[in-house]
Amino acid sequence: MSTESRTLDPDLLLVERVVAGDQKAYGLLVMKYQRRIQRLVGRMVRDPDLVEDIAQETFIQAYRALHQFRGDAQFYTWLYRIAVNTAKKFLLKIKHDPTVSENFFASNDEDETSWRKDEPIADETPETVLAAKEIAMVVNAALDALPPDLKQAVTLREIDGLSYEEIAEVMACPIGTVRSRIFRAREAISAKVRPLLEKQTGKRW
């Protein structure tokens, strides 16, 4: 395995593939960011169908505007703004509908940072809440059960956001070792999470 590494933004790589005509690459971006976008929209809107609708519209708008994404900012930052603007447009349109109750709106504030952060997500049922909590518990328990070097590597990467180079410096090991430890940590945690994801989809992975 080559020890040479170069930081290549995976989002930018996928965007380039999409712009070049590979629509499947966009599916990977959707898979990566869908939950974050839906949670964001869910803090602005109560109706679960509308949350879904806005999230879908966000990804459609982003897909259509992808050729305009220059990589100056992070892809998620760009996507985030599209989501907020899309949600605001939907809400503005609905606000002028006299048949819609005020309870429909999560907040009257223009500033999305003040929207309902502590309230349940719009499309939650007790079952989905439990299923999601179970996954969160299993992930954290699996993290705690990791050998110390794997736990440290994946924590520095996923929670502290350090680059491989920085982690290598902190852990006093080669970058290749960092890469291997992070991978093994992910695999170990995934082994515990996968059965729960299978249960949710009703399909064996």
Next chain:
Amino acid sequence: MTRFSISSESAEHISALSDGQLPQEQLAATLEALLAEPNAKQAWLTYHVVGDVLRSAELAPTPSDLDFLARFEQRWAQENGSGSVRTHGVGGFGDMGGAVDHGTGFGAQHSANAGVLRWRWVAAVACTVLAGVVGLGLSWDTPDARQASVAPAPENTQTLWVSSEEQGVMVRDARLDELLAAHRQQGGHSVLQMPAGFLRNATYDGAAR
């Protein structure tokens, strides 16, 4: 072999790719595998779920999350007028393929709800149009018009009837009259103390008063 039925080497490459740490020479092959193999996509998704959940429990996936891409593909296909989700000749957005079965479990449930969502929007639009009709006094084409003084209507517009009464020429609308009669039955003016001019006209009912 990993839990995802792909080689350890492939899985490690996907892990490194997700961190932007994959060497250039391994990039093309890893991307190809990722885009072509459902098991590779599972690994991609699961690694990102793990990372997201470590950062925030709120990002733990629900069943709906796991089926989002399939619904997105359906919507894309509908919006682009394609009968199939496979557009652009590259196989659509490439959901999990056989890995997530849309014919069972939560996949089928969300597919069944897609039509409900469409009808909710149709109903919302219809209500908005009706509110506009009542408020602005636009007329509907009904067979029992009292008088016809109809200017030639351009295509796709409503037809109005004009009646000459004591109070002057009034544009009447049979459907509006129906709605106003129902409104009076409910108790008449409930909101405004002093009806504005157009509302006075809207409540005009000639000989009935």
